[in-house]
Amino acid sequence: MEDNSFIGLDIGTTKIACIISELDANNELKIVGVGVSQSDGLRKGVVVNIDKTVHSIQKAVEEAELMAGTDVESVYVGIAGDHIRAINSKGVVAISREDNEIAELDVIRAIDAAKAVSIPMDREILHVIPQEFIVDDQKGIKDPIGMCGVRLETQVHIITGAVTSAQNIYKSVEKAGLKVRDLVLEPLASSYAVLEKDEKELGVALVDMGGGTTDIAIYFDESIRHTAVVGLGGKNVTSDIAIGIRTPIERAEEIKKQYGCAYSPLVKADEYISVPGVGGREQREVSKAVLASIIEPRLEEILSLALREIKRTEYSDMLGAGVVLTGGGALMEGIQELAEKVFEMPVKIGVPTGFGGLTEAAKSPIHATGVGLCIYGVKHGSGAKKSKKNFSGDDNFKKIFDRMKVWVKEFF
Ligand SMILES: Nc1ncnc2c1ncn2[C@@H]1O[C@H](COP(=O)(O)OP(=O)(O)OP(=O)(O)O)[C@@H](O)[C@H]1O
Numbered sequence: 316m317e318d319n320s321f322i323g324l325d326i327g328t329t330k331i332a333c334i335i336s337e338l339d340a341n342n343e344l345k346i347v348g349v350g351v352s353q354s355d356g357l358r359k360g361v362v363v364n365i366d367k368t369v370h371s372i373q374k375a376v377e378e379a380e381l382m383a384g385t386d387v388e389s390v391y392v393g394i395a396g397d398h399i400r401a402i403n404s405k406g407v408v409a410i411s412r413e414d415n416e417i418a419e420l421d422v423i424r425a426i427d428a429a430k431a432v433s434i435p436m437d438r439e440i441l442h443v444i445p446q447e448f449i450v451d452d453q454k455g456i457k458d459p460i461g462m463c464g465v466r467l468e469t470q471v472h473i474i475t476g477a478v479t480s481a482q483n484i485y486k487s488v489e490k491a492g493l494k495v496r497d498l499v500l501e502p503l504a505s506s507y508a509v510l511e512k513d514e515k516e517l518g519v520a521l522v523d524m525g526g527g528t529t530d531i532a533i534y535f536d537e538s539i540r541h542t543a544v545v546g547l548g549g550k551n552v553t554s555d556i557a558i559g560i561r562t563p564i565e566r567a568e569e570i571k572k573q574y575g576c577a578y579s580p581l582v583k584a585d586e587y588i589s590v591p592g593v594g595g596r597e598q599r600e601v602s603k604a605v606l607a608s609i610i611e612p613r614l615e616e617i618l619s620l621a622l623r624e625i626k627r628t629e630y631s632d633m634l635g636a637g638v639v640l641t642g643g644g645a646l647m648e649g650i651q652e653l654a655e656k657v658f659e660m661p662v663k664i665g666v667p668t669g670f671g672g673l674t675e676a677a678k679s680p681i682h683a684t685g686v687g688l689c690i691y692g693v694k695h696g697s698g699a700k701k702s703k704k705n706f707s708g709d710d711n712f713k714k715i716f717d718r719m720k721v722w723v724k725e726f727f
């Protein structure tokens with residue numbers, strides 16, 4: 316594999332997606348392979364069956380490899396689930412140089428100090444993201460290097476996850492014959508693919524409507540401020556349909572994708588679909604309006620819970636750029652209209668951008684996480700070849716967690 320390859324592996328509750336990307340000679344990102352397989356080894360974003368997950372990973376990776384004509388060795392992997400917690404923390408240091416000029420080392424020391432909060436034994440730090448710096452009494456500084464001062468303070472956002480959940484992802488990827496280049500919080504990865512810089516600056520909530528969970532990440536003043544998870548997703552919508560119109564889950568899933576609508580005013584009154592019954596019962600006709608009357612309240616509930624999470628933060632009135640929806644749920648007809656009603660804010664469907672190549676295959680909100688993982692790799696890591704050197708041997712997992720992911724590189 317080439318030095319300039321970045322591979323994202325999105326291990327979701329309903330699908331696993333492998334996206335192979337390459338930086339070309341002009342430093343432009345090109346998607347060269349996309350592979351998707353069904354996933355049934357996870358529950359609400361967390362691996363519960365390693366063997367099933369390994370099998371699905373292999374299927375998705377093989378498909379992407381075939382398309383790209385290359386072999387995948389190491390991947391950027393997403394992590395999500397309601398075990399994720401985030402805290403804001405502060406660190407203060409005195410400027411070391413005699414002339415009081417702030418050097419990169421001071422910034423690293425300040426971030427280190429902010430990181431020195433007590434994290435329970437069963438949690439690991441996934442990301443440490445600097446939000447702002449304060450030099451003496453001057454607030455809101457993005458890049459303090461080169462400034463003069465005697466005191467440097469930083470505020471950081473620390474994202475932690477359960478060690479066991481991370482280990483199970485790691486194990487699954489490793490057993491599938493791949494190396495984990497980095498574990499990245501999924502809504503954070505998605506933000507790289509779908510959010511513009513000015514949206515992050517103005518304030519925006521990214522809501523990833525997955526199969527198992529709905530993840531929320533709030534950005535303001537260019538950095539991530541809050542993350543939350545609602546433990547409901549598209550699977551709940553599907554099982555409501557299965558029960559509501561009495562049809563097997565698989566058929567309910569197909570009907571949902573093909574005929575479902577999240578916003579009843581968009582549905583014509585006289586449209587019908589035929590639905591096979593369970594256990595050999597007769598086929599019936601169901602109106603699309605009835606279908607929407609099952610889907611709408613559930614999605615409204617999910618979006619309202621997401622809004623409640625947003626309202627729990629101090630940023631709810633400051634989201635100038637509104638809400639961006641990603642994940643498979645963002646493909647549902649009428650979701651934008653419903654979300655605008657619930658959030659009372661402008662809502663955009665987040666389609667991944669910022670790359671060339673197989674744009675058709677990857678330009679879907681369902682691939683926001685996978686594409687975002689590739690872009691994350693470009694910004695924060697090195698290509699696949701280098702990563703092999705960094706991450707080889709059995710202590711790979713330990714190395715990843717020994718190294719705190721400080722974002723100094725991107726921040727400046
Ligand atoms: N066209 C569509 N219309 C409505 N829903 C859809 C459509 N396509 C996919 N979905 C739903 O989106 C969900 C899958 O989305 P996604 O692939 O983002 O989830 P995931 O990453 O597997 O899960 P999670 O992120 O929760 O772990 C499924 O519930 C699926 O039914």
Ligand SMILES: [Mg+2]
Binds near residue numbers: 327328501525684
């Ligand atoms: Mg997902």
